[in-house]
Amino acid sequence: MLASDLSNLASNAKSVIQAGADELHLDVMDGHFVPNITWGAPVIKCLRKSVGEDPYFDCHMMVSKPSEWVKDVAEAGGSRYCFHLEAALKDSGVDFNVAELCKLIRSCGMEVGVALKPGTDVSAVREFVSLVDMVLIMTVEPGFGGQKFMPNMMPKVVHLRDTYPNLNIQVDGGLSPSTIDVAAKAGANSIVAGSAVFKAADKEQVILGLRHTVERLGMGKAEGELTKRVKAKGAEVGVLMAGIMFVAGKYFV
Ligand SMILES: O=C(CO)[C@H](O)[C@H](O)COP(=O)(O)O
Ligand SMILES: [Fe+2]
Numbered sequence: 001m002l003a004s005d006l007s008n009l010a011s012n013a014k015s016v017i018q019a020g021a022d023e024l025h026l027d028v029m030d031g032h033f034v035p036n037i038t039w040g041a042p043v044i045k046c047l048r049k050s051v052g053e054d055p056y057f058d059c060h061m062m063v064s065k066p067s068e069w070v071k072d073v074a075e076a077g078g079s080r081y082c083f084h085l086e087a088a089l090k091d092s093g094v095d096f097n098v099a100e101l102c103k104l105i106r107s108c109g110m111e112v113g114v115a116l117k118p119g120t121d122v123s124a125v126r127e128f129v130s131l132v133d134m135v136l137i138m139t140v141e142p143g144f145g146g147q148k149f150m151p152n153m154m155p156k157v158v159h160l161r162d163t164y165p166n167l168n169i170q171v172d173g174g175l176s177p178s179t180i181d182v183a184a185k186a187g188a189n190s191i192v193a194g195s196a197v198f199k200a201a202d203k204e205q206v207i208l209g210l211r212h213t214v215e216r217l218g219m220g221k222a223e224g225e226l227t228k229r230v231k232a233k234g235a236e237v238g239v240l241m242a243g244i245m246f247v248a249g250k251y252f253v
Contacts, residue, residue, distance in 0.1 A: 161187025
Protein backbone atom coordinates (compact mmCIF):
# COMPACT_ATOMS: atom_id res chain seq x y z
CA MET A 1 0.00 0.00 0.00
CA LEU A 2 3.02 2.30 0.42
CA ALA A 3 3.04 2.95 -3.32
CA SER A 4 -0.58 4.12 -3.35
CA ASP A 5 -2.02 7.60 -2.93
CA LEU A 6 -2.04 7.59 0.88
CA SER A 7 -4.72 10.27 1.07
CA ASN A 8 -7.04 7.62 -0.36
CA LEU A 9 -5.67 4.56 1.40
CA ALA A 10 -8.97 2.75 1.87
CA SER A 11 -10.22 3.12 -1.68
CA ASN A 12 -6.82 2.08 -3.01
CA ALA A 13 -6.84 -0.96 -0.73
CA LYS A 14 -10.25 -1.93 -2.05
CA SER A 15 -9.08 -1.45 -5.63
CA VAL A 16 -6.19 -3.92 -5.31
CA ILE A 17 -8.35 -6.50 -3.54
CA GLN A 18 -10.81 -6.08 -6.38
CA ALA A 19 -7.94 -6.51 -8.85
CA GLY A 20 -7.06 -9.90 -7.35
CA ALA A 21 -4.44 -9.28 -4.63
CA ASP A 22 -4.52 -11.96 -1.91
CA GLU A 23 -3.17 -9.74 0.85
CA LEU A 24 -2.66 -6.06 1.67
CA HIS A 25 1.01 -5.41 2.54
CA LEU A 26 1.22 -2.64 5.14
CA ASP A 27 4.70 -1.14 5.63
CA VAL A 28 4.96 0.16 9.19
CA MET A 29 8.08 2.36 9.60
CA ASP A 30 9.14 4.11 12.80
CA GLY A 31 11.79 6.56 11.55
CA HIS A 32 14.35 4.71 13.68
CA PHE A 33 14.82 1.20 12.33
CA VAL A 34 14.53 2.76 8.86
CA PRO A 35 14.95 6.39 7.76
CA ASN A 36 11.27 6.95 7.01
CA ILE A 37 7.95 7.16 8.84
CA THR A 38 4.70 5.78 7.48
CA TRP A 39 1.86 4.71 9.77
CA GLY A 40 1.09 2.59 12.82
CA ALA A 41 -1.77 0.79 14.52
CA PRO A 42 -4.25 3.75 14.44
CA VAL A 43 -4.15 3.86 10.63
CA ILE A 44 -4.34 0.06 10.38
CA LYS A 45 -7.41 0.18 12.61
CA CYS A 46 -9.16 2.74 10.40
CA LEU A 47 -8.26 0.76 7.30
CA ARG A 48 -9.68 -2.43 8.84
CA LYS A 49 -12.90 -0.61 9.65
CA SER A 50 -13.16 0.64 6.13
CA VAL A 51 -12.33 -2.55 4.18
CA GLY A 52 -14.11 -5.00 6.50
CA GLU A 53 -12.91 -8.14 8.22
CA ASP A 54 -11.99 -10.23 5.17
CA PRO A 55 -8.84 -8.72 3.62
CA TYR A 56 -5.62 -10.21 4.99
CA PHE A 57 -3.36 -7.54 6.53
CA ASP A 58 0.30 -8.44 6.12
CA CYS A 59 2.01 -6.01 8.51
CA HIS A 60 5.68 -5.51 7.65
CA MET A 61 7.06 -4.04 10.87
CA MET A 62 10.14 -1.92 10.13
CA VAL A 63 10.44 -0.84 13.75
CA SER A 64 13.22 -0.95 16.35
CA LYS A 65 11.10 -2.48 19.10
CA PRO A 66 8.87 -5.10 17.50
CA SER A 67 7.69 -6.42 20.89
CA GLU A 68 6.14 -3.06 21.68
CA TRP A 69 3.53 -2.97 18.92
CA VAL A 70 2.20 -6.53 18.81
CA LYS A 71 -0.92 -5.94 20.91
CA ASP A 72 -1.80 -2.67 19.21
CA VAL A 73 -1.43 -4.12 15.73
CA ALA A 74 -3.46 -7.20 16.67
CA GLU A 75 -6.24 -5.05 18.12
CA ALA A 76 -6.14 -2.89 15.01
CA GLY A 77 -6.83 -5.92 12.82
CA GLY A 78 -3.42 -7.15 11.69
CA SER A 79 -3.38 -10.69 10.26
CA ARG A 80 0.36 -11.37 10.09
CA TYR A 81 3.02 -9.57 12.14
CA CYS A 82 6.29 -9.71 10.24
CA PHE A 83 9.14 -8.36 12.37
CA HIS A 84 12.75 -7.78 11.38
CA LEU A 85 15.16 -10.27 12.91
CA GLU A 86 17.82 -7.53 13.14
CA ALA A 87 15.50 -5.46 15.36
CA ALA A 88 14.19 -8.40 17.38
CA LEU A 89 17.70 -9.51 18.33
CA LYS A 90 18.38 -6.04 19.75
CA ASP A 91 14.93 -5.40 21.24
CA SER A 92 15.48 -4.74 24.91
CA GLY A 93 11.94 -5.56 26.11
CA VAL A 94 11.93 -7.15 29.57
CA ASP A 95 12.14 -10.99 29.55
CA PHE A 96 12.12 -10.89 25.84
CA ASN A 97 13.68 -12.98 23.10
CA VAL A 98 12.75 -13.97 19.57
CA ALA A 99 10.89 -17.11 20.65
CA GLU A 100 8.89 -15.08 23.18
CA LEU A 101 8.06 -12.52 20.52
CA CYS A 102 6.75 -15.27 18.21
CA LYS A 103 4.67 -16.65 21.09
CA LEU A 104 3.27 -13.21 21.89
CA ILE A 105 2.30 -12.63 18.24
CA ARG A 106 0.47 -15.97 18.11
CA SER A 107 -1.21 -15.42 21.45
CA CYS A 108 -2.61 -12.19 20.00
CA GLY A 109 -4.15 -14.15 17.13
CA MET A 110 -1.79 -13.22 14.33
CA GLU A 111 0.48 -15.27 12.08
CA VAL A 112 4.22 -14.75 12.43
CA GLY A 113 6.65 -13.50 9.81
CA VAL A 114 10.34 -12.78 10.14
CA ALA A 115 12.14 -10.44 7.75
CA LEU A 116 15.82 -10.21 6.81
CA LYS A 117 17.52 -7.06 5.51
CA PRO A 118 19.79 -7.48 2.49
CA GLY A 119 22.93 -7.43 4.64
CA THR A 120 21.76 -10.20 6.99
CA ASP A 121 22.98 -13.69 6.25
CA VAL A 122 20.25 -16.26 5.70
CA SER A 123 21.86 -18.55 8.28
CA ALA A 124 20.71 -16.09 10.99
CA VAL A 125 17.10 -17.22 10.56
CA ARG A 126 17.73 -20.98 10.75
CA GLU A 127 16.96 -21.40 14.44
CA PHE A 128 13.67 -19.51 14.12
CA VAL A 129 12.17 -21.08 10.99
CA SER A 130 10.13 -23.60 12.95
CA LEU A 131 8.56 -20.75 14.95
CA VAL A 132 7.29 -18.71 12.01
CA ASP A 133 4.76 -18.96 9.18
CA MET A 134 6.80 -17.00 6.68
CA VAL A 135 10.30 -15.69 6.03
CA LEU A 136 10.61 -12.39 4.17
CA ILE A 137 13.77 -11.85 2.17
CA MET A 138 14.10 -8.12 1.49
CA THR A 139 15.14 -7.39 -2.08
CA VAL A 140 15.80 -3.67 -1.38
CA GLU A 141 17.10 -1.83 1.66
CA PRO A 142 13.96 -1.32 3.75
CA GLY A 143 12.65 2.22 4.09
CA PHE A 144 11.30 3.28 0.71
CA GLY A 145 9.16 2.00 -2.11
CA GLY A 146 10.12 2.25 -5.77
CA GLN A 147 13.68 0.97 -5.41
CA LYS A 148 15.58 -1.37 -7.71
CA PHE A 149 15.24 -5.13 -7.15
CA MET A 150 18.43 -6.79 -5.86
CA PRO A 151 18.87 -10.08 -7.76
CA ASN A 152 21.85 -10.93 -5.56
CA MET A 153 19.37 -11.78 -2.77
CA MET A 154 18.11 -14.80 -4.73
CA PRO A 155 20.69 -17.26 -3.32
CA LYS A 156 19.02 -16.70 0.07
CA VAL A 157 15.66 -17.66 -1.41
CA VAL A 158 17.13 -20.70 -3.17
CA HIS A 159 18.78 -21.82 0.05
CA LEU A 160 15.55 -21.50 2.04
CA ARG A 161 13.46 -23.22 -0.64
CA ASP A 162 15.91 -26.11 -0.89
CA THR A 163 16.12 -26.49 2.88
CA TYR A 164 12.42 -25.95 3.67
CA PRO A 165 10.30 -27.08 0.69
CA ASN A 166 7.02 -26.01 2.33
CA LEU A 167 8.10 -22.72 3.85
CA ASN A 168 6.32 -19.55 2.79
CA ILE A 169 9.02 -17.31 1.37
CA GLN A 170 8.15 -13.71 0.65
CA VAL A 171 10.17 -11.27 -1.43
CA ASP A 172 9.65 -7.53 -1.05
CA GLY A 173 11.11 -4.64 -3.01
CA GLY A 174 11.29 -3.91 -6.72
CA LEU A 175 9.13 -6.86 -7.79
CA SER A 176 7.49 -6.32 -11.17
CA PRO A 177 6.74 -8.19 -14.40
CA SER A 178 10.39 -7.73 -15.35
CA THR A 179 11.89 -9.10 -12.11
CA ILE A 180 9.36 -11.78 -11.18
CA ASP A 181 10.95 -14.61 -13.20
CA VAL A 182 14.13 -14.74 -11.17
CA ALA A 183 12.24 -14.58 -7.85
CA ALA A 184 9.77 -17.29 -8.91
CA LYS A 185 12.54 -19.57 -10.15
CA ALA A 186 14.42 -19.10 -6.89
CA GLY A 187 11.34 -20.37 -5.03
CA ALA A 188 9.56 -17.31 -3.61
CA ASN A 189 5.81 -17.95 -3.24
CA SER A 190 4.64 -14.64 -1.79
CA ILE A 191 5.29 -11.58 -3.90
CA VAL A 192 5.01 -8.02 -2.61
CA ALA A 193 4.51 -5.59 -5.47
CA GLY A 194 3.85 -1.93 -4.70
CA SER A 195 4.99 0.40 -7.47
CA ALA A 196 4.47 -2.20 -10.19
CA VAL A 197 0.80 -2.53 -9.28
CA PHE A 198 -0.08 1.06 -8.40
CA LYS A 199 1.66 2.57 -11.40
CA ALA A 200 0.02 0.13 -13.80
CA ALA A 201 -2.86 1.17 -15.99
CA ASP A 202 -4.34 -2.30 -15.46
CA LYS A 203 -3.68 -3.57 -11.91
CA GLU A 204 -5.55 -6.80 -12.52
CA GLN A 205 -3.36 -7.70 -15.46
CA VAL A 206 -0.15 -7.08 -13.48
CA ILE A 207 -1.32 -9.14 -10.50
CA LEU A 208 -2.48 -11.95 -12.76
CA GLY A 209 0.82 -11.89 -14.64
CA LEU A 210 2.83 -12.12 -11.41
CA ARG A 211 0.62 -14.95 -10.15
CA HIS A 212 0.91 -16.93 -13.37
CA THR A 213 4.69 -16.57 -13.42
CA VAL A 214 4.98 -17.86 -9.85
CA GLU A 215 2.67 -20.77 -10.65
CA ARG A 216 4.50 -21.59 -13.88
CA LEU A 217 8.10 -21.27 -12.68
CA GLY A 218 7.67 -21.76 -8.94
CA MET A 219 5.23 -24.65 -8.88
CA GLY A 220 7.59 -26.56 -11.17
CA LYS A 221 10.09 -26.38 -8.35
CA ALA A 222 7.51 -27.37 -5.75
CA GLU A 223 6.46 -30.34 -7.88
CA GLY A 224 10.10 -31.31 -8.18
CA GLU A 225 10.36 -31.39 -4.42
CA LEU A 226 7.07 -33.23 -4.19
CA THR A 227 8.30 -35.89 -6.61
CA LYS A 228 11.47 -36.39 -4.59
CA ARG A 229 9.53 -36.72 -1.36
CA VAL A 230 6.95 -39.01 -2.90
CA LYS A 231 9.70 -41.37 -3.97
CA ALA A 232 11.21 -41.28 -0.51
CA LYS A 233 7.96 -41.63 1.46
CA GLY A 234 5.31 -43.27 -0.69
CA ALA A 235 2.61 -43.32 1.99
CA GLU A 236 2.56 -39.59 2.63
CA VAL A 237 1.60 -38.55 -0.90
CA GLY A 238 -1.83 -37.22 0.03
CA VAL A 239 -0.61 -35.15 2.92
CA LEU A 240 2.26 -33.66 0.96
CA MET A 241 0.02 -32.76 -1.92
CA ALA A 242 -2.46 -31.13 0.43
CA GLY A 243 0.37 -29.14 1.98
CA ILE A 244 1.65 -27.84 -1.30
CA MET A 245 -1.80 -27.06 -2.68
CA PHE A 246 -2.54 -25.09 0.47
CA VAL A 247 0.61 -23.02 0.06
CA ALA A 248 -0.19 -22.38 -3.56
CA GLY A 249 -3.80 -21.48 -2.94
CA LYS A 250 -3.26 -19.26 0.01
CA TYR A 251 -0.03 -17.49 -0.70
CA PHE A 252 0.60 -17.31 -4.42
CA VAL A 253 -0.17 -13.69 -5.31
O1 LIG B 1 9.07 -2.78 2.55
C1 LIG B 1 9.10 -1.99 1.63
C2 LIG B 1 10.12 -0.92 1.61
O2 LIG B 1 10.88 -0.98 2.76
C3 LIG B 1 8.07 -2.07 0.53
O3 LIG B 1 7.15 -3.08 0.84
C4 LIG B 1 8.69 -2.35 -0.83
O4 LIG B 1 9.62 -1.40 -1.16
C5 LIG B 1 7.61 -2.52 -1.89
O5 LIG B 1 7.54 -1.45 -2.73
P1 LIG B 1 7.94 -1.51 -4.28
O6 LIG B 1 7.21 -2.65 -4.90
O7 LIG B 1 7.52 -0.18 -4.77
O8 LIG B 1 9.44 -1.73 -4.32
FE1 LIG C 1 7.41 -4.13 2.83
